[in-house]
Every structure is written in structure tokens, then in C-alpha cells.
Amino acid sequence: MRERSHRTGPGNPARRGPRPVTGRNIGGLNSPRNGLRARAAQADSRHVRKGIRALIRIESVTKRYPDGTVAVDRLSLEIPDGSVTVLVGPSGCGKTTTLRMINRMVELSEGRILLDGADITRQPVNTLRRSMGYVIQNAGLFQHRTIVDNIATVPRMLGWDRGRARTRAMDLMERVGLDAGLAKRYPYQLSGGQQQRVGVARALAADPPVLLMDEPFSAVDPIVRKTLQAELLRIQEELGKTIVFVTHDIDEAIRLGDMVAVMRTGGKLAQFAPPDELLSAPADEFVEDFLGAGRGVRRLSFFTSAGLELTTDPVVAVDASAAQIAERATDDVPYLLVTDADGRPLGWARAKDAVGGEGLDAAQLLSHGRPFEFGRDSLRDALDCAVLSPTGWAVAVDGDGRVVGVASQETIAGAIRDAHAERKGSADRKAAAGAPGGPGATGARRTAR
Amino acid sequence: MSGGAGFFDIPSDLQHTYLGLIGEHLKEALIPVAGGLALSLPIAQLCVRFRWLYPPVLWVTTVLYAIPSIAFFVFLIDYTGATETTVMIPLTVYSLVVLVPAIVDGVRSVPQETLAAAEAMGFTSMQRYLRVELPIAVPAIFAGLRVATVSSISLVSVGSLIGNEGALGNLLSDAHVFHRSNLAVTSVVTTAVLAIVIDALLIGIRMLLTPWLPRGSRSARRASVDAVTGPAPEEARPLEEAAR
Ligand SMILES: Nc1ncnc2c1ncn2[C@@H]1O[C@H](COP(=O)(O)OP(=O)(O)OP(=O)(O)O)[C@@H](O)[C@H]1O
Ligand SMILES: [Mg+2]
Numbered sequence: 001m002r003e004r005s006h007r008t009g010p011g012n013p014a015r016r017g018p019r020p021v022t023g024r025n026i027g028g029l030n031s032p033r034n035g036l037r038a039r040a041a042q043a044d045s046r047h048v049r050k051g052i053r054a055l056i057r058i059e060s061v062t063k064r065y066p067d068g069t070v071a072v073d074r075l076s077l078e079i080p081d082g083s084v085t086v087l088v089g090p091s092g093c094g095k096t097t098t099l100r101m102i103n104r105m106v107e108l109s110e111g112r113i114l115l116d117g118a119d120i121t122r123q124p125v126n127t128l129r130r131s132m133g134y135v136i137q138n139a140g141l142f143q144h145r146t147i148v149d150n151i152a153t154v155p156r157m158l159g160w161d162r163g164r165a166r167t168r169a170m171d172l173m174e175r176v177g178l179d180a181g182l183a184k185r186y187p188y189q190l191s192g193g194q195q196q197r198v199g200v201a202r203a204l205a206a207d208p209p210v211l212l213m214d215e216p217f218s219a220v221d222p223i224v225r226k227t228l229q230a231e232l233l234r235i236q237e238e239l240g241k242t243i244v245f246v247t248h249d250i251d252e253a254i255r256l257g258d259m260v261a262v263m264r265t266g267g268k269l270a271q272f273a274p275p276d277e278l279l280s281a282p283a284d285e286f287v288e289d290f291l292g293a294g295r296g297v298r299r300l301s302f303f304t305s306a307g308l309e310l311t312t313d314p315v316v317a318v319d320a321s322a323a324q325i326a327e328r329a330t331d332d333v334p335y336l337l338v339t340d341a342d343g344r345p346l347g348w349a350r351a352k353d354a355v356g357g358e359g360l361d362a363a364q365l366l367s368h369g370r371p372f373e374f375g376r377d378s379l380r381d382a383l384d385c386a387v388l389s390p391t392g393w394a395v396a397v398d399g400d401g402r403v404v405g406v407a408s409q410e411t412i413a414g415a416i417r418d419a420h421a422e423r424k425g426s427a428d429r430k431a432a433a434g435a436p437g438g439p440g441a442t443g444a445r446r447t448a449r
Numbered sequence: 450m451s452g453g454a455g456f457f458d459i460p461s462d463l464q465h466t467y468l469g470l471i472g473e474h475l476k477e478a479l480i481p482v483a484g485g486l487a488l489s490l491p492i493a494q495l496c497v498r499f500r501w502l503y504p505p506v507l508w509v510t511t512v513l514y515a516i517p518s519i520a521f522f523v524f525l526i527d528y529t530g531a532t533e534t535t536v537m538i539p540l541t542v543y544s545l546v547v548l549v550p551a552i553v554d555g556v557r558s559v560p561q562e563t564l565a566a567a568e569a570m571g572f573t574s575m576q577r578y579l580r581v582e583l584p585i586a587v588p589a590i591f592a593g594l595r596v597a598t599v600s601s602i603s604l605v606s607v608g609s610l611i612g613n614e615g616a617l618g619n620l621l622s623d624a625h626v627f628h629r630s631n632l633a634v635t636s637v638v639t640t641a642v643l644a645i646v647i648d649a650l651l652i653g654i655r656m657l658l659t660p661w662l663p664r665g666s667r668s669a670r671r672a673s674v675d676a677v678t679g680p681a682p683e684e685a686r687p688l689e690e691a692a693r
Contacts (some may be wrong), residue, residue, distance in 0.1 A: 105568055126571035134569030140562030144584045144661045154570050186661040202566075212569075 055081035055242045056102060056210065061111035063097050063267070071097040072267035074111070079259075084236060084243040086257035088250055090290070094267030095246040099212050102244065103132045115210075130154055132210040133203025133241075137219050139195040141187040147173070147198055148183040154206040165205075172201040175238075177231055193224035200232070204239070211243045218247065229255055250291055254279070254298065262287050276302040280423075300380035303419040305372060308382060308412065310396050310405025315339060318346055318360050329355050335391040338365055343402035345371060348391050371395035374404050379419060383412050456635045460623045463613065467635075473533075474616035474643065478602040481537045485544030485597060486590075492545070493552035494578060503553060514546040518607045526611065536608035536615075543604065544597040551593025555586025588662060591655040598651060599644045606640070617643075 056079035063072040072094040079085045087095045100106040102113060104125050113120045120128055141150050151169035152160075160168070173180060176197040187195055196216060203211055217225045229252065236243060247253055253260045254275040262270040262278070264286050271283040279299035282288040288295075314333045316325060318340055328336055329351035338346045338360050347365025354360060369389045372381040374396040385394035386409045393406045407415075457467045465473060496503040521539035529535045559582050567577045583590075606618020613619060620636035623629065 103569055105565070126573065129569055129571035132569075134566065136562050136565060136569075138560075138562050140560065140564075140566035142563060142566075142581060142585075144581075144587075144659070146661075157571065188661070188663040199566075202570075 055079060055116055056244070057114040057117075058098070058102075059112050059114065061098075061101060061108050061113060063094070063101060063106060064109040070267060072101070072108075075263075075267060075269055076111075077261055077269065077272060079242065079244055081242050082240045083258035084245055084256050085259045085261065086245045086247060086253040087261050087263060088247055088253040088257075088290075089263035089270070090265055091248060093263040093265045095248070095263060096214055097267070098263075099214055099244060099246050102210075103129050103134060103212060105129075130158060130206060131208050132212055133205075133208045135196075135199045135203045135211065135213040135216040137215045138192075139187075139199035139216075141195055141198055141202070143187050146184050146186060147178070147190070150187070150198055151201045151205050153202060158206055168205060169201070172204055173198075175204075175235060176201045192220045193228065196220060196224075196228060197231075200235070204235075204241075209242060211241045213243060213245045215247055216245075217252070218249065225252075232256065251298075254301070262290060297380060297383070300383060300416060301378045303379040303416070303423075304375065305377050305379050305382045305396070305415075306375040307419065308374070308379070308396070308407050308415045310374065310407050311411075312403075312405045314351075314393070314406055315403055316354075316360070317341065317343075320360065322355075325354050325360070335366075335393065336360075337368065337393070337395060337403065337406055339403050345395050345397065345403050348389075348393075366390045368395050371397040371401075371403070373397055373399065379412065379416055382407060383409075383416070386412055454629060454631075456631050459620070460627060460629075460632070463619050463623065470617050470620070471639065471643065474602070474605055474618075474640070475647075477533050477536055477605045477608065477614070477616055478540070478643075479598070479647075481540035482544050482594065482598050482601050484537075484541040485548050486594065488541070489545055489548035489552055490583075493549055493556065496549070496553045497556050497582075498574075506549060510546040510549055513542045518604070519610055522611050531611045531614065533608070533614050535611060536605065540601050540604055544601060547597045547600070548590075548593045551589050551596075552586060555589025555593075556582045558589065559585045587658050588655065591651060591658075595648055595651050598647055602640060602644045602647065606636075 056077075058075055058077040058079070060074050060076050061072060062070065062074055064070050075094075075098060077085075087098055089095055097106055101108045102115075102120070104120060115128075142153070145153075148166060148169045151172055152162075152165035155165040155168055156162070170180060170183060173183060178194060178197050178201065182190065182194065187198070190198065196219075199216065203213075217228045220228065232243075233256065245253075245256055247256075257275050259272065260275050260278055261272045262283075264270045270290075271278060271287045273281075273283075276299065278287070279291065279295050279302070282291055282295075291298075313330075314328060314335060315337045316328050316339070318338050320328075325336070334351050335348045336351050336354055338349050340346055345368045347368050349360055349365055353364075367390065369385060372385045372394060376399070382394050382396070386392060386407065389395070392409050394409075394412065395406055396404050398404050459465060459467055459470065463470065492506060496506050516539075518539045521542075522535055525535045525538055529538070556578075563581065563585070564577070567581045572581065606615045606621060609615030609618045609622045615622070617636050617640050620632045624631075624633035624636070
């Protein structure tokens with residue numbers, strides 16, 4: 001039994017796209033990752049039944065280039081079905097080589113790779129490749145073809161008629177967030193971010209079960225990158241592909257990965273674990289160094305804010321009477337959070353000033369900063385809000401931006417301690433029960449709030 | 450300056466009208482370029498596939514280019530006689546020195562990511578060459594074609610060395626023989642106009658074939674191709690050649 005019922009499991013608010021659009025999320029399973037976990041768990045049991053545990057299985061694979069360079073050294077990985085596996089590591093550690101061995105753009109020297117249980121060398125190489133979408137840095141679009149033709153390339157090669165391929169391409173443009181008006185343009189007329197979206201659409205065109213992505217977002221600016229990452233998660237939530245994603249950016253790995261494989265120079269696997277586990281228990285010094293500073297705080301991204309104890313004591317409406325204000329402004333409450341009539345935050349008022357009698361002046365308020373969304377944002381977001389808040393209190397809002405309460409830095413610190421304790425407890429229980437540590441195993445889920 | 454004969458009164462020994470000469474000239478200039486292109490495409494493909502082949506191929510085309518046409522004529526005349534074929538064979542050979550590197554460099558300029566994407570999508574190497582590499586090399590190939598064509602138009606005139614096969618170039622020898630300098634003017638001006646018109650035509654075709662090129666970068670790309678294929682602006686090379 002997996003620890004699904006824990007209130008503050010590793011709920012992965014770290015990985016959040018824009019609002020999920022599928023019905024699957026109703027009832028609090030509103031992080032893309034959650035739906036994914038559910039599916040991964042199903043996939044797991046299905047595979048156990050079929051006797052296949054992973055869609056892509058890399059078995060003790062070595063790649064020696066003709067010049068003698070050993071790019072990958074006896075690498076073994078089980079890449080789970082229907083989820084995102086990230087290969088991360090310093091430059092030259094063999095990530096691209098590993099990825100390209102999967103679609104045989106690079107032939108392995110030793111070992112074997114199984115796709116759904118069958119050796120990848122058993123089918124014709126071009127058939128294999130067409131069953132795997134491939135996305136690379138700078139997109140690698142065909143500059144001499146229009147966007148719609150670029151996307152329709154593989155369907156056309158598979159013999160779809162022009163009309164069907166085009167319809168499919170237009171559907172995909174919409175799915176990846178491209179305006180239909182761009183269809184007839186050429187790649188040079190698109191921004192880098194748009195080109196990258198076309199690259200993703202092109203890889204998805206023939207609906208391949210596997211998507212191989214080699215630093216797809218590293219050539220765009222950080223803001224566009226964030227958007228693209230979020231969109232990838234959204235698309236993944238809808239399509240449930242098996243994605244192998246290469247990056248040298250550990251933050252990207254943690255944000256996108258259901259499983260993260262950290263590789264070290266020389267093509268060796270340093271650690272293969274879910275991101276939360278990576279942050280809490282790096283296998284060795286190399287992984288720890290690679291993760292960089294702030295591991296503890298970053299790990300908070302995996303704790304939901306749903307367990308936080310909020311208080312509404314300091315919250316008053318802007319049109320509150322003097323008596324109401326006086327009642328709120330006790331000794332424990334140096335600041336009052338003022339909301340508008342709809343309950344949306346306006347700002348903080350000094351309790352002493354407010355009690356003075358002139359009423360609440362919206363223009364005199366201290367900024368409330370960016371609020372966090374209760375239950376959906378992580379403890380890291382909550383802590384961040386509290387630290388940045390002029391009053392040291394974080395403002396919690398619901399999905400519509402209405403205040404549901406506030407939390408002090410101390411409250412948040414307490415919640416963090418509780419969450420750690422609970423996580424540790426469940427890990428111990430799991431160890432005691434001898435539960436297998438598959439990707440689904442850590443997928444505890446937040447309960448609906 | 451004898452007689453009152455005008456610019457377009459072609460001496461009868463040439464057995465052609467003015468327009469006939471133009472037709473003849475174009476035929477002798479363009480067939481070799483077309484033939485050169487047909488030869489260059491597979492040669493370039495081999496040079497791209499087997500990198501080691503490129504330097505020796507380049508060396509051979511350069512050496513062939515260095516052989517004066519008169520030497521070709523002396524050799525060929527035993528086999529093909531004093532015919533236009535004898536003129537067109539060396540012109541074909543000369544065009545290789547421009548076309549092979551233009552195609553090779555054009556194909557090699559296709560970005561690595563594009564090639565990787567094509568490979569990953571399951572293109573066979575033939576599909577990749579025909580559907581990706583060649584189309585993307587079109588601007589470079591046309592840059593080469595323009596140089597080769599203009600140079601060929603200017604070179605046809607050397608055909609007059611073996612009698613009547615120089616087309617508009619024969620007007621030059623006739624100008625000398627008949628002391629009619631206006632014929633020389635006709636020859637030079639007509640050749641120049643032909644070169645300009647054909648060049649413009651090639652530019653037009655290239656633009657039709659490459660709607661995907663960023664506007665404004667067309668000339669930039671051309672300049673970069675010239676940089677690769679060596680200092681061969683189309684004005685300069687024909688002049689060198691005319692000296693042969
Ligand atoms: N064709 C090749 N011939 C010889 N050595 C190669 C070849 N391709 C890659 N290598 C070497 O293999 C090692 C791994 O290369 P690879 O491209 O897989 O690294 P990477 O992890 O993708 O790096 P980066 O993050 O810089 O892209 C490197 O040392 C590289 O120099
Ligand atoms: Mg790489």
C-alpha cells in the first residue's frame with residue numbers, strides 16, 4: 001500500500017503548470033504531477049501483470065566511440081512508462097550519447113536496450129525512429145518548409161494523405177500553444193520560443209509513445225523556458241508519453257522529472273531517484289555538489305502548503321467598522337490584513353494606526369506582496385511569501401485570489417518540521433515493509449482540501 | 450572602317466543572322482553549365498559523404514580549370530572535330546571548379562540540428578539529401594550557377610579559335626579580318642547584355658525557389674558563399690578567362 005493518504009506527502013507542487021485543463025484533476029488532484037502519478041501507478045500494475053516493468057530498459061550499456069572515448073560506461077536504467085525521466089549531469093558526461101542510443105542515432109558498443117521488452121535492434125532503424133519523437137536545442141526545424149509542413153513531416157512519411165496530415169498539424173499547433181496564423185510562415189519568421197514549440201509539435205505529430213528531448217529549452221531565455229516547461233508538463237498530463245529529457249540544468253531536472261538520473265563524467269550513473277529523494281538523500285558528494293546550495297529550501301517545493309495552519313484573526317474587510325477593527329487588533333496582532341469587499345487582499349495596516357479611529361485608508365497600506373495559493377503552492381512558496389512580506393506574514397489565497405488566511409514565519413517553520421518528520425516516518429515504514437522503491441512508490445498524494 | 454555596314458549586318462561567313470548567333474551563343478554557354486551541374490551533384494554528394502574525397506576532387510577541378518582551352522581543342526579535335534561539342538566540353542569541365550565547391554559548401558552549411566532532426570525522424574540518407582540538404586543548399590548552388598553561367602557566356606568566344614564555333618565571339622575575329630570595329634562593339638555589348646539577362650533570370654528562379662529565406666539576407670548569404678568559393682565575383686573571372 002502506498003502512502004497515498006498522507007496529508008503532506010511529497011505532493012510535488014514543485015511541478016506546476018498553468019491551471020490543468022483536464023477533468024482528471026477535479027477533486028484536488030490539481031497538480032499535473034498527481035495525475036501523472038496516478039497513471040504511473042496504473043502503468044506499474046499493468047506491467048507487473050505483463051511482466052514488463054519499464055517501457056525503455058537500458059541494460060549495462062557502454063558506448064565507445066571510434067577514437068576510444070568511452071562516453072557511456074555500463075549504464076543501466078529503467079525508464080518508466082508514461083512519465084518523465086530526466087538525464088542530468090555536467091557537460092560531456094554522455095547524456096546526448098545515451099539519448100541517441102535509444103533511437104539508434106548512435107549504435108551502442110556493449111549491452112542492450114529494450115523497448116517494451118524487445119531489443120531495439122530487432123526492428124528496422126527508421127521504423128524505430130518514427131516511433132520516437134525527437135526534440136533538440138534550437139529546434140532543428142527545416143528552414144525551407146512552412147511550419148505546418150514541418151509538423152506534418154513524419155505523418156507524411158508514414159503515408160498519411162496531405163489533408164489528414166495537415167489537420168493533425170493544425171491540431172498540434174493548438175495543443176502546443178501556437179497561433180493557427182503561424183501555419184504558413186517559415187521558421188525564420190518565428191521567435192526562438194515559438195520554434196521550440198514547433199519542434200515539440202513536430203515530435204508529437206505521429207503520436208509516438210516515446211519522446212526524446214535533448215536540452216530542448218536551453219537556448220531560450222529563462223522566462224520563456226519556464227513557460228515551455230510548464231506547457232510540456234501540461235501536454236504530458238494530457239498525453240502521458242514516456243519522455244526522456246536531457247538537461248544540464250539541475251533545477252529543470254527537478255522541476256520536470258518524475259525520475260532523475262544524475263550522470264557523472266565518464267558516462268557513469270551517479271544516482272537514479274525521484275527529485276525529492278535526490279534532494280533529501282544525495283548518494284554521494286558528487287551528486288551533492290551537483291545539486292548545489294539550498295537543497296533544504298529547494299526540497300520544500302515537494303511539500304504542499306495544504307497542511308499549514310492558517311489564521312484569519314488579522315484579516316479585516318476594508319469597510320470594517322471601528323469596533324470590528326478594535327476587536328481584531330489585539331496585542332498578538334501588530335498588523336491587520338485588509339481585504340476588499342470580495343475578500344481579495346489590499347495590503348497590511350499597522351494595528352495601532354487602525355485603531356486610532358480614522359478607519360482604514362486603502363492608500364496607506366503596506367504592500368501584501370505576492371500571496372501563495374493555499375494547498376496548491378508548496379511550503380517553499382509559502383516560506384518565500386513570508387520572508388518577502390513586510391510584516392513577516394504570508395498571505396494565503398484560494399484559486400480565485402480570495403484570502404483564506406495568513407501564516408507567520410514561525411507557523412511555516414513548524415509545518416516544515418512536521419512535514420519532514422512525517423516524510424521520514426513514511427520512509428521508515430516503507431523500508432520496514434520492504435516496499436519497492438519504484439517511481440510510483442514515492443508518489444504520495446495530497447488530499448483534496 | 451570599310452563599307453557602310455551597320456552593327457547588325459553580320460558577315461556571311463558566319464552563316465547566321467544576329468539572332469541566330471545569340472541562339473548559338475546561349476546554347477554553347479548553357480548546355481555546358483547544365484552538364485556541369487549534372488556532373489557536380491553526384492560528385493558533391495560523394496564529397497559530402499566521404500570527406501577525404503573533397504580535397505583531391507577540388508585539386509583536380511582546379512588543375513583542369515588551369516588547362517587553357519586551346520590545349521583542350523588540340524586534344525579534342527581529333528575526336529570531335531571542329532564542332533561546337535569541342536567547345537562545350539572544356540566549358541563543362543571549367544564549370545566544375547565553381548559548382549562542386551558551391552554544392553559541397555551549401556550542403557555542408559545545413560545546420561547540424563537540422564540533419565539530426567531529419568535522421569531522428571527516420572529519413573533515409575537519400576531522402577535526407579534530396580529533401581533537406583539540397584533544398585537548403587539552393588541559395589549556395591545558385592550563387593555557383595550564376596558565376597559558372599556568366600563565365601561560360603564569356604568563354605564561348607574562344608570557340609572562334611577553331612573556326613566558326615565562337616558564336617558572338619566570331620564577330621570579334623570578323624571585326625579584325627574585315628576592319629569593322631562596329632562588329633567588335635556588337636559582340637562585346639551583346640555578350641554583356643546576355644550575361645546580365647541570364648544572371649537576372651537565375652536570380653529570379655532562385656527567389657521563386659527560396660521563399661523561406663529571410664528577406665534581406667539573400668545578398669548576405671551570397672557574399673558568404675563567395676567567401677567560401679574563393680574570390681570569384683562574376684565580373685572578375687570572365688575577364689581573366691577572356692585572356693586565354
Ligand atoms: N562522435 C564522437 N566521437 C568521439 N567522441 C565523442 C563523439 N560524440 C561525443 N563524444 C564524446 O563523448 C562524451 C560524451 O558526449 P555527449 O555528447 O554524450 O555529452 P553530453 O553529456 O551530451 O554533453 P553536453 O551537456 O555538453 O551536451 C564526450 O566526452 C564527448 O567528447
Ligand atoms: Mg549533449
